[in-house]
Structures are given as C-alpha cells and as structure tokens.
Amino acid sequence: MADIKVAAYICKGCGLGERLDTDALVKIAQKDGKVPMAKTHDFLCNADGVAMIKNDIANEGVTHVMIGACSRRAKTEAFHFPENAVARANLREGVVWIRPDTDEARETTQEMAEDYIRMGCAEVKAMTAPGGNPNTGGSKTLLVVGGGVTGMTTAIEASKTGYPVVLVEKSGALGGWAGMLYKRTPVHEPYKSPADTGVADLVSQVMGDSNIKLYLNATIAKTDGAPGRFVVDIATESGASHTEDIGAIVQATGFTLYDMNKLPELGGGKSPNVVDQAGLEALAKTAAAGDGVIRRPSDGQPVKSVVFVQCAGQRDPTGTHLSYCSGFCCNASIKQAMYFKDTNPAVDTTIIYTDLRTPGNGEDFYRSAQEKGVIFTKGKVAEVVPNGNTSTVKFKDLILGDTDAAMADVDLVVLATGQVANSGINIDAVAEKAEEGVVEVKPISILNLTYRQGKDVPQLKQGFTDSHFICFPYETRRTGIYTAGPVRRPMDIAQAREDATGAALKAIQALENAELGRAAHPRSGDLSFPKVRLEGCTQCKRCTVECPFGAIDEDEKRFPVFNESRCRRCGTCMGACPVRVISFENYSVNTVGAQIKAVDIPDEFSEKPRILILACENDAYPALDMAGMSRNEYSAFVRIIPIRCLGSVNTIWITDALNAGYDGVMMMGCKSGDEYQCHFVKGSELGRVRLSKIDDTLKTLNLEKERVRDLEVAITDIERVPDMINKYAAELVAVGPSPFKGF
Amino acid sequence: MSANTAVAEKYRNNFLKEIEEQVEMGDWVKMCMQCGVCSGSCPTNFQSAWEHPPQELFMMIRAGKREEVLTSSSMWNCTSCYNCIVRCPRKLPITHIMHGIAEYAHRLGMAPKMQATRFFSGLFWKNATKTGRVNELKLSMGLYFKDGFVQGIKNGMAMQAVALGLVKAGRLNVMELLGGHKCKDQKGIQAMLAKAYEIERTRKTAKLAG
Numbered sequence: 021m022a023d024i025k026v027a028a029y030i031c032k033g034c035g036l037g038e039r040l041d042t043d044a045l046v047k048i049a050q051k052d053g054k055v056p057m058a059k060t061h062d063f064l065c066n067a068d069g070v071a072m073i074k075n076d077i078a079n080e081g082v083t084h085v086m087i088g089a090c091s092r093r094a095k096t097e098a099f100h101f102p103e104n105a106v107a108r109a110n111l112r113e114g115v116v117w118i119r120p121d122t123d124e125a126r127e128t129t130q131e132m133a134e135d136y137i138r139m140g141c142a143e144v145k146a147m148t149a150p151g152g153n154p155n156t157g158g159s160k161t162l163l164v165v166g167g168g169v170t171g172m173t174t175a176i177e178a179s180k181t182g183y184p185v186v187l188v189e190k191s192g193a194l195g196g197w198a199g200m201l202y203k204r205t206p207v208h209e210p211y212k213s214p215a216d217t218g219v220a221d222l223v224s225q226v227m228g229d230s231n232i233k234l235y236l237n238a239t240i241a242k243t244d245g246a247p248g249r250f251v252v253d254i255a256t257e258s259g260a261s262h263t264e265d266i267g268a269i270v271q272a273t274g275f276t277l278y279d280m281n282k283l284p285e286l287g288g289g290k291s292p293n294v295v296d297q298a299g300l301e302a303l304a305k306t307a308a309a310g311d312g313v314i315r316r317p318s319d320g321q322p323v324k325s326v327v328f329v330q331c332a333g334q335r336d337p338t339g340t341h342l343s344y345c346s347g348f349c350c351n352a353s354i355k356q357a358m359y360f361k362d363t364n365p366a367v368d369t370t371i372i373y374t375d376l377r378t379p380g381n382g383e384d385f386y387r388s389a390q391e392k393g394v395i396f397t398k399g400k401v402a403e404v405v406p407n408g409n410t411s412t413v414k415f416k417d418l419i420l421g422d423t424d425a426a427m428a429d430v431d432l433v434v435l436a437t438g439q440v441a442n443s444g445i446n447i448d449a450v451a452e453k454a455e456e457g458v459v460e461v462k463p464i465s466i467l468n469l470t471y472r473q474g475k476d477v478p479q480l481k482q483g484f485t486d487s488h489f490i491c492f493p494y495e496t497r498r499t500g501i502y503t504a505g506p507v508r509r510p511m512d513i514a515q516a517r518e519d520a521t522g523a524a525l526k527a528i529q530a531l532e533n534a535e536l537g538r539a540a541h542p543r544s545g546d547l548s549f550p551k552v553r554l555e556g557c558t559q560c561k562r563c564t565v566e567c568p569f570g571a572i573d574e575d576e577k578r579f580p581v582f583n584e585s586r587c588r589r590c591g592t593c594m595g596a597c598p599v600r601v602i603s604f605e606n607y608s609v610n611t612v613g614a615q616i617k618a619v620d621i622p623d624e625f626s627e628k629p630r631i632l633i634l635a636c637e638n639d640a641y642p643a644l645d646m647a648g649m650s651r652n653e654y655s656a657f658v659r660i661i662p663i664r665c666l667g668s669v670n671t672i673w674i675t676d677a678l679n680a681g682y683d684g685v686m687m688m689g690c691k692s693g694d695e696y697q698c699h700f701v702k703g704s705e706l707g708r709v710r711l712s713k714i715d716d717t718l719k720t721l722n723l724e725k726e727r728v729r730d731l732e733v734a735i736t737d738i739e740r741v742p743d744m745i746n747k748y749a750a751e752l753v754a755v756g757p758s759p760f761k762g763f
Numbered sequence: 764m765s766a767n768t769a770v771a772e773k774y775r776n777n778f779l780k781e782i783e784e785q786v787e788m789g790d791w792v793k794m795c796m797q798c799g800v801c802s803g804s805c806p807t808n809f810q811s812a813w814e815h816p817p818q819e820l821f822m823m824i825r826a827g828k829r830e831e832v833l834t835s836s837s838m839w840n841c842t843s844c845y846n847c848i849v850r851c852p853r854k855l856p857i858t859h860i861m862h863g864i865a866e867y868a869h870r871l872g873m874a875p876k877m878q879a880t881r882f883f884s885g886l887f888w889k890n891a892t893k894t895g896r897v898n899e900l901k902l903s904m905g906l907y908f909k910d911g912f913v914q915g916i917k918n919g920m921a922m923q924a925v926a927l928g929l930v931k932a933g934r935l936n937v938m939e940l941l942g943g944h945k946c947k948d949q950k951g952i953q954a955m956l957a958k959a960y961e962i963e964r965t966r967k968t969a970k971l972a973g
Contacts, residue, residue, distance in 0.1 A: 376796075387853070390794045395779070395825050398797055419797060419822040 026144055027057040027082040028137070029073060031064035031089035031111070039116040040133050045088060048134045052618070053141025057082065064089050065098040077104060084147065086140045088133075091645045092662065102547075105147035105606060109133075109140035110660070113648030118742070119656055128628070128656035135619045135659055142618035146610040150548035153537035153584035157249020159267040161186060162527055165240060165466060168196020169513050170272035170505030172222040173520035174527075178270075179231040183528055186264050187226065188235045188254055194223045196274055198513055202304035202359065205351040207514045211384035213362065214355045217513075235262070243269070244470045246571075246585035247500025248534030267531030268500045270523045271477065271485070273466055275439035275506035278333045278342055286332055286435055291406030292317035294433045296332075297352050304359045312363050316431050318409045323431040325368040326360055327413045328353040329401045332435035335374075344482060346438035348512035351382045353436050354389045361392040370395045370427065372415055380514060399425060404433050439510040441483045442466070443503075447474025469498070473570040477501055481694060484509050488701060492541050494523040497701050499540050499569050499586045500530045539589045542638060542699040543664070548604040549584040550593055556601040563593035563602060568667070568702035590700035591668025595707060600670060609670050612661055616673060619659050621681040624757040629683040631749060633660040634669055638699040640688035640733040640741070647742050654742035655749040658686075666690070667703030671710060674728060675717055681761035684726070684752045686745070687711060688733040697734060726755050767871040770971055771829065778827045785970060787863035791855045795821040801847035801857050813837045817847060817857050820864070833873040838865045839880040870967065882909055892956050895946030900939040 028049035030042050042060045049058040057080065061069045064087065076082040084105045089095070092108035099106065111133050119129040162178045164171045167189030175185040193199065203214035226232055237257035244251045250266035280288035280296045287294035293316055295303065300314075307314045313322045330350060333341035350373065357369040371394060378386045390396065399415040410429045417425040444466035451474070465475035477496040480486040485503040487493050494502045504523035505516040530540050539546040559578040571586035572593060580593075594602045600609045612634075622628040635641045641662045647654065663669060666689030674685050690698040692705035711730050718725050729748055733741055774781035782789040795818055802816035815823065815837045823832050841861040848858050865881070868874040874881055886905045891897050907922075908915030919926075929935035946952060 386796070387794070390796070393793060395793070396796070397825065398822070417822075417826060419819055420826060420828075422826070425826065 023081075024083045024145070025057070025081050026053075026055045026084040026086060026141065027059070027073075027076055027080070028053060028055045028086040028088065028141060029064055029069075030058070030060045030137070031062075031069070031087070032060055033063040033065070034090065034112050035116055036089070036111050037062065039119075039121060039129065040111065041130055044130065045133060045137050048137050049086070049088075049141055052134075052138045052620075053086070055086065055141050065095045070098050073099075073101070077101065083149075084144045086137075086144045088137050088140060091641075091648075093642060093645055103149055105144055105149045107140045107144035107147065109136040110645075111136060113645040114660060117648035117651055118654050120653055125656065131620070131628075132656050132659075138618040138620065139615040139659065139661070142614035143611050146608065146614045148605045150546070150605040152547040153549045153587075155246075155584050156535055156537045157246070157265075157267070157585065158535045159248055159250070159265045160184065160531060161264065161266050162524070162531070163188065163250070163252055163264065163266040163269045164272060165269065166196065166272035166274055166505075166507075167191075167194040167226075167234075167236070168272060168274045168505070168516075169198040169219065169222065170274065170516040170520045171196070171270075172226050173517045174270045174272055174504060174524045175232050176222065176225050176229065177521045177524040178528065179229050181524075181528060183231075183267075183531075185232045186235070186252075186254075186266065187232055188238050188240060190237070190239055192237050194226060194234075194236075195219045197298075199223075200298060200305075201301050202308060203355065204513055205348075205355050205380075205382070206385060207380070210388075211381045212388040214358055233264075240466065240468055242470060243467045246534070246583040247530050247540070248585055250500070267534065268527035269467070269502065270520075270527050271466065271496075271501060271503045271507060272505045272520065272523075273442040273444070273507045275441055275510070278437040278440050280332070280435050280437050282341065283333050283435060283437070285403055286329060286401060287404030287406050287411060287433055288332075288435060291411060293409065293411060293431065294404060294406060294435065296435050296437050297349065297356065300356050300359075300432075300434045304356070307359075307363075314360060314363075314432075316409060321409070321431070323360065323367060325427075325430050326357070326370070326432040326434065327411075327427055327430045328357060328369070328371040328434045328436060329404070329413070330371065330373040330376075330436045332401075332437050334436075334438040342438045342440070342482070344438070344510065345377060346510035347377065347379060348510065349436035349438065350377050351379070351385060351512065353434065354378070354382070354385055354394065356434060357389055357394040358392060361389075361394060365393055368395070369393075370397055372397045372399045372401050372413070374398065374400055374418065380512070439506050441479075441485070441507045443479055443483050443485050443507050444476035445474065446479050446483065447476055448478060450474060467501070469570070470573075471498070471570040472564050472573040473567070477503065478570075486701060488699060490697065491699065492526075494519070494526045495541060497569055499571070499588060500527070500534060502527050502530070534585045537584070539587065541588075543589045546589050548589060548606050549587055550582055550589075550591075550602050550604055552580060552582060553601040554579055556599050558599055560598060562596040562598065566592055566596045566667075566702075566706050568592060568700050568706070588700060590665040590703045591663075592665060592700065592703050592706055595665075595668040595670050595710065597670070600672065607664060607668075609672060612663065612670075612673055613676055615661050616677050616682075617680060619680075619682075621761055624761045629657045629749070629752055629757060630681070631655070631658045631684045631686060631745075631752065632677045632682045633658050633686045633688060633745070634663050634666075634673065635660050635688040636666055636690055636704070636733070637662040637664055639690050639697065639735040640737075643733055643735050643737045643741050646738045650738055652739055652742040654745040657683075657749055658745055665698065665700045665703035666707030666711075667698075667700060667705075669707050669710070671714060671717065674711075674714060675721075678718075678721055678723060678727060678758065679760055681758050683755075683758045684748060685728045686748060687728070687730045688741070689730070691732045691734065721760075723758070724755050726751060727758070766971065767873060770871070776827065778829045778832070779825050781829070782824050782864070782867075786860070786867045788856050788859045789863055789867075791860060792821050792824050794853045794855055796853055797822065798852060800850050800852060801855075804846040804850045806844055806846060807840050807842055813840050817861065820861075830873075832864065833868040833871060834875060835868075836875045836878045838862070838868075839874070839878045841865075877909070879909070882906075892953065894943065895949055895952040896944055898939055898943040900935065900937075901943070904940075 030045050046058045049055045086107045088109040090112040091110045115133045161184045164175045164187045175187045178185050199219045201217050204217045206215040241255040242253040252264050252266050254262045360367040360369050398418045401415040403414040405412045413427045416423045477498050478486045502523040504519040564572045571583050573581040689704040698704035838861040890902045907918035
C-alpha cells in the first residue's frame with residue numbers, strides 16, 4: 021500500500037467543459053483529493069485520452085486512476101484498466117445532465133461536481149486492484165440430477181456443446197413422468213391430436229452418448245466444495261459409492277402429483293373408478309397394448325362416460341390444498357379426453373373447469389377437442405360420489421348458476437391434481453423448526469450439500485426452488501447449482517425442455533467463470549472477492565447465517581470459511597459484520613466511508629443541505645443514470661454513492677454520515693419479500709432488517725427519524741426517483757438543518 | 764306435441780346431439796367457449812329483454828336443459844344484426860343458430876305462443892302469401908290487435924298522428940283495408956310457396972324421424 025500513485029483525469033467532453041469549471045476541479049483534486057497528478061482532457065474516452073492514461077500507467081508509475089467523466093456504467097470498455105484500481109466520479113449523468121443550465125444553478129452544480137471529485141479521489145485511495153479468486157477449480161463436468169425429460173435434455177444439450185455430463189437417476193430407468201405417459205400434448209402444427217412423447221428418442225440419445233455417464237438407481241450421498249470443484253459422492257442401490265469431480269450442477273428432480281387421497285370429497289382413494297391423470301395414462305397405455313378400449317378399473321367394462329375434474333386440490337383459497345395453478349393440467353385433460361374420442365366418438369367426455377387455461381398453442385388443441393365433441397362445462401365440482409361401478413359428479417354450474425347440477429352414472433372420474441416440486445428439504449423450515457425444538461423433517465435431501473446453511477437449495481414458496489424469477493430464472497441461491505423443470509415452477513414438457521437448455525448453458529457459464537476466479541451473475545466477471553481479517557473476528561456467525569448464497573461455512577473453531585467460488589460478491593457479509601473485518605479489494609467499509617467523509621459540508625447558515633444517497637447499483641443507480649439521460653432534474657444537494665446491494669450497507673456509514681453533518685440519508689434498494697426484485701435475492705431484505713434498527717441509533721444521536729429514509733426503487737423509476745429526491749429534500753428543509761454541522 | 768314427445772324420446776339424455784342434428788347450424792353449438800363476446804355485442808340489451816344470452820343458451824343445450832331452451836323466448840329476440848357473428852372468436856354463426864333454434868321450437872310447437880316476434884312472423888307470412896304483396900295497413904293493424912280489442916284501439920290511438928301524416932303524404936291508402944293490391948299471378952305464387960313448404964317439411968320431417 022505504500023507505493024501507490026494516484027492520478028485524476030477530468031473530461032471536458034459531453035458538455036462538461038462548458039458547464040463546469042474544470043480547472044477548478046483539477047485544483048480540488050490536487051488540494052482536497054491530495055492527488056499528485058491531475059489532468060483535464062477534451063475528450064477522455066477517445067483513443068487519445070485513453071492513450072494518455074495508459075501512458076501515465078506505463079511510464080509515470082500511476083497505480084490508481086480516478087476518472088471524472090461519465091457514469092461508471094458508461095464507457096466501461098474504454099476505461100478498462102484491469103491492473104489498476106479505478107474510481108469514477110459521475111460528472112455527466114450525476115451532475116450536468118440532472119441540473120438546469122442556468123446562472124443561478126451554476127454555483128450549486130459546480131459544488132456538486134467538486135464533491136464528486138473529492139469522493140472519487142478518496143475512494144480510489146482506499147481501493148486496490150482486484151486480483152481474482154485464487155481458490156479455483158477447473159472441473160468441466162456437469163452433474164445432472166434427475167433422468168426425466170428435463171434432466172435428459174440438459175445432459176444432451178450440455179454434451180452437444182462438448183462438456184462431459186454425469187447423469188444421476190434415482191429409479192431404474194430414464195424417462196421420469198413423461199415416460200409414464202401414453203402420449204403428450206402436441207407441440208407442432210396443427211395441434212389437433214395427442215403426439216408421441218419423444219421419451220424413447222431422448223433415452224436412446226442419452227444411452228448412445230459416450231460423453232454422458234449414467235448412474236441409474238443412484239442418489240447423491242454428498243455434495244462438497246464449490247463451483248469448478250464440487251466433489252460429489254454418488255450412492256447406488258447396490259451399496260457401491262462413486263466419487264465424481266464436478267464443475268456445476270443442474271437439479272432436474274421434477275415433481276410428484278398432488279396426492280389424490282387428500283381429496284376424499286372428490287372420490288380420491290374411494291373407488292378404483294376415480295383416478296388421477298397418471299392413473300388414466302396407465303389405463304390408456306394398457307388399452308393401447310390391447311384392443312384400444314379404455315376399461316373401467318372396477319369391473320373391466322368399457323368406459324362409456326368420463327368426467328374430468330379440473331383444479332382438483334389446486335387453486336385452493338382455503339390453504340388446505342395447493343394454492344397455485346399447475347398450468348399443464350387443462351391441456352393434459354383435453355389430451356386425455358381425446359384418448360377416448362379418437363377411439364370411440366360415442367364415449368361421453370366432459371371436462372368440468374373453472375377457468376380453462378391452455379398455454380402455448382393449447383387454444384388450437386382446445387378447439388380441436390370441441391370439434392371432436394368433448395363437452396366443456398364451466399363449473400366447480402363439489403363432490404364425487406362413487407356408487408358401485410359408477411359415480412355421480414355433483415357440481416355448481418357457473419354459467420347457469422345451477423348449484424345442484426349433477427352428472428350421474430359416470431364410469432370414470434379423472435382428477436387433475438397439480439404438481440408438487442421434488443425440491444428436497446426446505447432448509448428454512450428446518451431452521452425454524454429447530455428453533456421451535458422440532459427436529460423431525462420428512463423429505464429426503466436431494467443434493468446433501470455440506471454447506472453450513474443446509475443440505476438443499478433454498479425454496480421460495482410452495483416448495484419450489486428460489487430463483488430470481490424475472491432476470492435469472494435458473495439461478496438458485498447456491499452458485500453453480502441450477503434448477504430446471506417443474507422443480508422450479510409448475511410446467512409442461514415443452515417448457516421443461518426449454519428450461520433444461522437454458523439451465524445447461526447457465527451451468528456451463530458458471531463452471532467457466534469459476535475456473536477463472538470470476539463471479540457469476542449479476543456481477544459476472546467481477547474479480548473481487550471477500551477478504552476477512554480473522555484476527556478481528558468475534559465468531560458472531562452473522563455472515564455465515566446471512567449469506568444469501570450459502571458461501572460461508574464455519575471451521576471447527578467457528579471462524580467463517582469463505583468459499584470464494586460460491587460467492588456472488590453482493591457484500592451482504594460486509595454489511596452484516598459488526599466488527600467490520602470483511603472487505604473486498606475495490607469495495608469496503610473504507611471505500612464508501614472515505615467518500616462519505618470527503619464531501620464538503622457547508623455550515624447550517626448556508627441553506628445548502630447535504631443528503632447522502634446510497635443507491636443499489638443494480639436498479640436504483642441505473643434508474644438515476646437514466647433520469648440523467650432523460651434530463652429529469654433533481655436536487656443539487658444530494659451526493660450519490662453506488663453500493664453493490666442494500667445488504668452490503670454497514671450501519672456505520674449511516675452513523676458516520678449523520679455525525680458528519682449530513683441532513684438526511686436515502687437508502688435506495690430493490691423490492692424485498694416474496695415478490696422480491698433484489699438481484700442478490702435476500703440482500704435488500706437483510707439490509708432492511710438491519711436498517712429497521714437504525715431508529716435506536718438516531719435516538720442516541722438525538723436526531724429525528726426523518727433523517728434516514730429507506731426506499732424501494734425499481735429500474736423503471738426514471739421519473740419517480742428524481743421526484744422522490746426532490747420531495748425528500750423539501751421535507752428536510754421543514755425538519756431543519758442537522759445539529760451536527762461544523763463539528 | 765306428439766312430434767316433440769317422439770323426438771325427445773329419441774335423443775334421451777343427449778339434447779346437444781338433437782340440436783346438432785335437427786337445428787340448422789346446430790353442430791356449431793359445441794364450439795362455444797363461453798367468452799360472452801356475443802352477449803356483450805348484442806344491441807338488443809338482452810339484459811332486460813333476453814332471459815338467456817346466446818352463450819348461456821349454448822351451455823343450457825350442453826347441460827341438456829331441453830324444455831327450458833325450447834320454450835325460451837330468448838332466441839326470438841334476435842334482430843339479425845350479425846354483430847355477434849362478426850365478433851365471435853370461435854366463428855360461430857350465432858344469428859343463424861338463434862333462428863335455427865327458434866324455428867325448431869316453433870316446429871315442435873314449444874315456442875311461446877304470444878311472443879311478439881313469433882306472432883309477427885306468422886302474421887307477415889300469412890299477409891304476404893295471401894296476395895303475393897304485403898298489405899302494410901293490415902299487417903300493422905294485425906299486430907296492434909295482438910293482445911285484444913281494447914289494447915288494439917289503444918295502440919291505434921297512440922299511432923294516430925303518424926298514420927295521419929302518412930295518409931297526407933300519400934304513403935298510406937286507407938282503401939287498402941278493403942282488399943288491397945295484389946301481384947299478377949296470385950294463384951301461381953301461392954302454388955309455388957305451397958310446393959316449397961311441402962319440400963321443406965318433408966325434408967325436416969324425414970330428419971326428425973330418421
């Protein structure tokens with residue numbers, strides 16, 4: 021750290037030269053920023069400007085570069101100096117574009133720019149150039165757990181791109197649910213009749229691929245390590261154990277049908293003539309092997325009338341059964357009704373639905389079923405009463421308002437029960453139950469991770485694995501482990517195959533990144549990683565508990581063990597650490613703290629308040645940049661510092677800011693909770709939990725609670741964000757200046 | 764009612780099949796997906812005038828509510844504006860189906876006797892086929908007196924001003940009441956219509972029986 025040399029470069033392009041006194045900014049960098057070398061350039065991002073910086077690095081011994089130009093999100097390729105620490109002062113999107121070009125505004129605009137130069141100089145001095153994670157592994161093998169359509173597709177797709185695959189299937193045969201189907205919903209023109217499942221073809225592709233190593237009758241006994249260097253123990257039924265070196269994992273463990281025995285009111289388990297969709301597939305397969313006639317299970321008589329009950333145990337508002345729609349079952353019932361109609365149009369087939377949902381090209385399929393004479397009745401089935409070899413289906417007709425509608429003498433009733441994810445152990449529930457003193461947890465772990473936070477990937481709702489639904493659907497909260505297919509959300513074969521392909525490619529990206537010591541999304545390519553000063557650690561376990569990605573284990577002495585390859589670089593550990601011993605080379609309590617302290621705080625009589633904004637770099641900071649691009653003006657009294665995630669905010673920053681005389685602090689992070697938009701899943705939530713305790717700090721400082729504001733900002737809030745800033749600035753005028761100014 | 768009883772027996776428990784086979788365009792009923800665009804598009808404000816909007820009639824057919832459908836006055840309210848046909852996402856010829864069901868109900872003798880559209884249709888047919896020309900005066904008076912003599916006088920009085928205006932403008936000849944104008948070959952057109960009726964009836968009766 022001794023021989024660092026900082027240089028500051030201030031751009032005069034994009035109107036910065038006309039709007040700002042750049043010579044004054046150079047002086048600020050030299051005087052306040054204490055930078056030995058400060059230069060201006062007319063057009064810093066052009067070849068000449070970049071060459072100037074490169075020359076200074078090569079010949080003048082510059083190690084740290086501070087660029088006062090556009091936002092750090094712009095011109096990243098031009099200002100790419102991987103060997104050096106680089107800080108950016110956002111003079112364009114953050115200053116001139118959001119301020120009016122008037123004489124009255126000139127003074128405050130210039131002050132804003134000067135503060136950003138001070139902040140940039142202070143930040144860059146607290147940084148070092150990230151060197152990359154040294155603790156990497158280079159395994160290129162993909163582990164696929166589950167040999168259904170999703171798993172087989174993942175294996176085939178990964179193998180096609182040249183990566184070896186280990187495919188583990190619990191049962192004795194490949195195929196999964198799709199293998200039990202007679203036919204599938206069509207996915208090609210003209211979408212009129214059930215189609216071949218295609219499972220046999222997938223199985224033969226897997227079997228014939230020397231790049232795919234197949235374990236049948238096998239489960240995962242243990243998963244250890246990190247992306248690029250997972251060590252996986254595979255236990256086979258015979259008792260033998262195999263160890264494989266794995267780069268990344270795709271979990272395609274699929275679903276189980278909701279148990280129809282939980283639906284006795286719909287006849288589930290009460291009569292052999294009431295079956296679920298899987299039961300009907302089995303009957304259809306048996307029929308196809310014989311004379312093609314589907315027979316009543318109770319006495320083997322041909323089925324003359326069949327009723328399909330949609331949403332059986334699904335979309336249940338009472339909380340007893342599944343609350344969600346599984347999305348595939350309407351098309352499946354239409355398909356199954358056609359099994360009857362295609363062999364004998366005289367069979368009465370009725371589908372009782374509340375809302376017919378036919379995703380994909382299901383509308384054509386639905387229409388085809390109507391043409392074939394399948395009757396669709398909009399109604400809610402109340403009861404199925406088996407009686408001998410037939411049943412009576414009692415329902416409420418939702419079109420005619422008939423509450424006592426009934427269909428008697430029905431030979432077969434098919435219940436469209438939904439998909440329940442095979443996601444292993446709900447590790448959050450385990451933690452909660454452990455707190456309550458309950459130990460027993462029924463489901464069996466799938467991955468058997470040795471991670472401190474639990475054996476399986478975390479779930480969001482209803483047992484489906486957690487993923488950033490909008491932006492990164494396959495990512496789980498365990499780096500290098502991806503979920504695909506119905507374990508992630510309910511879906512049909514077509515969607516599962518798409519999912520499988522996507523997950524295979526993401527997994528390949530992950531193992532390649534892991535080998536190079538780089539982060540996966542959303543900071544993909546980032547070489548920084550958390551460093552811990554263990555001498556200062558108090559073994560409080562906050563980091564190991566809070567890490568949203570299970571990256572931190574504990575050693576025997578309860579010290580944190582960082583698995584850099586599992587880390588997504590969100591900094592939640594850094595924000596959590598009460599003794600502040602966790603930091604990144606280019607992002608730390610110091611880099612942000614130094615910026616906060618570098619801002620010039622005018623005295624209370626100047627009528628120039630100062631508001632600190634800590635803005636999440638994923639959504640809030642881009643929204644602020646775009647506000648600049650749209651020239652949406654906001655207050656000149658704010659000083660914005662981008663942060664990796666609300667979760668990385670250490671409360672010391674807020675205390676420091678308030679002590680330094682800032683009038684207010686705005687925290688801008690993504691939405692948290694079940695509908696979260698946080699790119700680090702739990703980061704903003706954890707950050708907010710910490711912030712909720714800031715009131716105590718404010719009380720001890722004798723400050724109003726209006727001085728700290730926690731805000732949810734989405735990337736689309738281009739107009740809302742300036743508005744929020746201006747309103748808050750006006751509010752703070754009413755609260756009055758901070759009493760800490762001038763100390 | 765014997766025709767009705769016979770056909771009802773034939774299609775026991777399968778009214779949809781009966782409609783598909785006996786009613787013109789009836790085979791389209793199964794294609795309805797209950798979106799209700801027909802009802803929303805209907806200019807007759809069926810909310811008050813219609814007992815059952817079209818998609819509900821279709822659902823009743825599927826539910827086997829034979830008596831309720833055939834005795835309903837709903838399909839008689841259709842004015843043939845074709846809005847529903849144009850808008851139906853499933854391309855159902857709803858107007859034609861409405862007329863088809865109405866005609867079938869009439870043929871089976873189940874249509875509501877004094878339903879205004881039905882009454883007027885009969886009146887118009889008799890009026891036009893008698894002379895081969897429509898006698899407008901007799902036609903409107905026939906409709907006025909549909910619900911009895913007193914109501915007929917009331918209806919006539921209410922339309923008095925319009926009638927006088929028409930007479931003044933030479934658009935209404937009071938003498939038409941005494942017989943009115945005829946087409947050239949009155950006998951010929953009657954014979955032609957009788958033959959057409961006979962052909963149609965034979966075809967439909969055969970279908971009903973067959």
